[in-house]
Amino acid sequence: MIRALVEEALLFLLPFALFALFLIARRKNPMLRASWDGHTTWLVAVGLACVVAVLLVTAFTAERQTGAFEPTHMENGRLVPGQFR
Numbered sequence: 001m002i003r004a005l006v007e008e009a010l011l012f013l014l015p016f017a018l019f020a021l022f023l024i025a026r027r028k029n030p031m032l033r034a035s036w037d038g039h040t041t042w043l044v045a046v047g048l049a050c051v052v053a054v055l056l057v058t059a060f061t062a063e064r065q066t067g068a069f070e071p072t073h074m075e076n077g078r079l080v081p082g083q084f085r
Helices: 002-025 040-061
Strands: 073-075 078-080
Touching: 002 040
Parallel strands: none
Antiparallel strands: 073 078
16 A cells, blocks of 8 residues: 555656756756746646546556455465455
8 A cells, every 4th residue: 555655656746856857957956946936836737637647547447356355264274365256
């Protein structure tokens, strides 16, 4: 679960990182607030759009399991991992 949250957070921060690289390429200091004024609204919107797009793509393309889930159990002294049947 932590991995999924970190991935979404990185997707949200991606536009900010790209904009910082853009500022560096234009020889502006990305640490100055004046460099970011007027752009943060668009960066937040693009970051949220990236997150929503990835969530939707994942929701529509994820593998769906049919059948019942058989939990982990012991069989002949061996541990059998859980699986769908």
